[in-house]
Amino acid sequence: MSNEDSRENKQIGIAMRFTSTLSNNRMLLSVIAILYLFPLITRAELSPERDLLNIITQIMIFGLLAMSFDLQLGRAGLLNFGHVALFGVGAYFISFTLNTTIFPELNVLPFPLTLIIAMLIGAFLGLIMGLTTSRMRGTAFAFIALAIAMFLYNFFAQNPSISGGETGLRVATPGIMTTAPFYLFFIIITFIILTAFFGMVINYVKKRTESIGPFYFIPVMIAFAGFLLFFGTNILGSVLVSAALVGMLVLHLMERSKSIRDPLQSEEGEQVLSSEVKPVDILGRYILPLGILTIIVVGFIIAFWNNIYGMVLVGIEDTDVFLLRIPVMYYLVLTCVVMSFIFIKRLIASPFGRMVTAVAQNQERAEALGYNSYHSKIVVVMISGAIAALAGGLYAPFIRTIDPTTALGVGVSIDAMLYTIIGGIATILGPLLGAGVVVYSELNLVDFMNSIGLPGDLWVVGLGIIYIIIVLYLPLGIVGSVGIKTRSIKERLLQVKIGSLEFGMKEMDYWVPVVIGTLVLLVLLLFFTINI
């Protein structure tokens, strides 16, 4: 960081720190922004996009469960087959608060509060599970936790009066989710995140002053303009985004000319204190970027105004409508997943996370260094339990009927394990990705197998074989195996040349393929969903 930069830092302070945080997490921010943007395309009437939204919601719930599972397995080295118990208590607690017949006195609790209570209950059960880790070391933890889960399963299965028995317990939609303000709250969050994302893009435009810069941000903006053209309800939005693209090009040219002139300036007047003499570039620093940002956000609002307005109207007119539920559920789950993701990321990078990893790698050494391995394991299981209970609490209103097998059966633990192993153990993204791959193929392959005359369950056998191959030959899963190869790929990307143009892709450019890839993937999935 140069001298000038640090002076700017002091001047702008918090805003600068905010922009640098955004610039450090470009890829994460892009994916989050696109995921938040996606449900805006749903209209107020029934449309096929809702199916895809539903599928993504399910993937995210199971991804959350797998993330919490991986927190134990990948980070603390605890293989917990009773993980489903943590999931199940959350699911059952939420369904008790939403079902009017079993515990009517719980119905008065507001839904967001019940989610927090469910997390506390999950953490408490995690504490009980964690206490057993001292009794039996290592792999035997799997027994105890499994026994706890089976105990809960048998208890609920034998008491149909509280568990709903074979037919399951009906879970009503939480009242708050059918109201318009709850939806608007998420829409506001969406636009805040979009603003942050495009602010990051403008910041990128100002920083990437090489001649290759436009080749990275032009496709992104064109992709967004096309997205608005296809899915927006008003063509003006797309036009405004295109106008913003022109503004970005102007900004790029201005910054470029400045950056070319800069070295000459410093050579000429070494004695002059440049900062006091140089006029502050108001146009390039404030007016143009903020103007572009405003145009883009207004463009997005105009493009999706009809959809948002229609949804809000439905919410105000008829509070019990089913249609509103899907985007709102999606937003709720997405927000929880994003928060958990960032929390887990920070947790692993924290001193506590390092300590947990140290204990998992060599318990004796960590204890000799003075760490309390027992406490760290208990805390990890508790945090993981809270997240798993959150996943359960989101699952109950999503699936709308729960029974002991789907909420407390050991199969759920095994599923979470499959997602984690296939996606990549000890990676945060891996479990989410594994859940995505497995759940999406589960939903589509069963029908496909049935249609070609094979039993639908056969795909599970195939999945098991793939899983065994991954355990034997790719112990790090998809994400982990890709992560090993990243370094050589990065070096190769840095040296790409087409003709005389150097397409050297730096670390700061990786968000571009991520944005375009995510958009293309979502649109492709959308077309598959509509056609099937």
Place this chain on the structure above:
Amino acid sequence: MEKVINPIRDYLDENPRTRKILSIMSIVAVVVILVVVGIYSYSLKGFVDRTILSIVDGLALSMLLFLMVSGFFLIFGLCDVINFAHGAFFMLGGFMGFTIYLGTESFLLDLGIFGTNYFVLSIVSFIASAIGSMAVLAIVGGGIEFFTVRRLYGNAIAQILLTVGFMVIITKVAEIIWGSSVISYFITPFSQIGESGYFFISGVFNFGGILIFQIYRVFLIFLGLAIAAVMFVAFRKTRIGLQIQAGIEDSEMVEALGTDIKKLFTIVFMLGAGLAGLSGAVLVPWIGANTGHGLTYLIFAFVIVVVGGAHYGRFEGTFFGALIVGLAMKFCAYFAPALENIIVFIIMAIVLILKPGGLTGS
């Protein structure tokens, strides 16, 4: 760490005799209270009848569990592999026994060697089903060890993940072939002899009242005892049995003394899976073959190994663990049906709190 001052524990530590007397007295007191409560709720005759029934059923179940769990214990003790696929082996053993019994029966009927001597025919089919199921499962288990588990020795978590994968695959294949766990398969309705099928021990002992029990359960007790006795003798007297016993104590030393430990591991895996198959096959005439058994009996295996003492335990520990779990389950089935499926976990919790290493552990 600070030491908590506990005068009662200190006193008991100093006087082990008092401790022993106290623990025996407390057990006796609990038993007496349970007996009194039982007599009070069911009257004397009802209590005695139920007790006899529970003991017969519980012993039969214990023998069966012992056969299955000894396979699990062998694999765990020697190879240090927690075999999550063991329940699936057991379930597959049940279906193998079922299929082989019916196949042998129809084959023998076509052949006509035994004519109308259905009793001998049934016994021959039963023995064939037990041995055949054992052989099939031994091949399956040995194959799994030879091709996959062998690569992962020393990596405990990866082994568990691997065996869970096999559990999923075996269970799913069984569900595709035989349907979900709603249906249990019994021999008699599928048997081709007579109108409603024939099995060589299908009668009951009827002593009036509720005191009726199938002869097969009594037979099962003796069968289990016989196989257990054969196993005990084999492990004490044969060369390979002694090698396995020594390997459980210290596998590195056994390897250093010139035993091919890899071959031994494969043999133990085959033996363990074969025992699961055998116990699955003899379960069929009583409880039936069901695709849901895999997970249920896997949990029982865990509980028994934990109760009996996993790490330093011997076969005796497994035997007593199986006895405790089987008897407790059946006593609960007759006296407090709500507790039947939960009692095993309660027992495990009590044992873990009082003796973390299991009954025979240190």
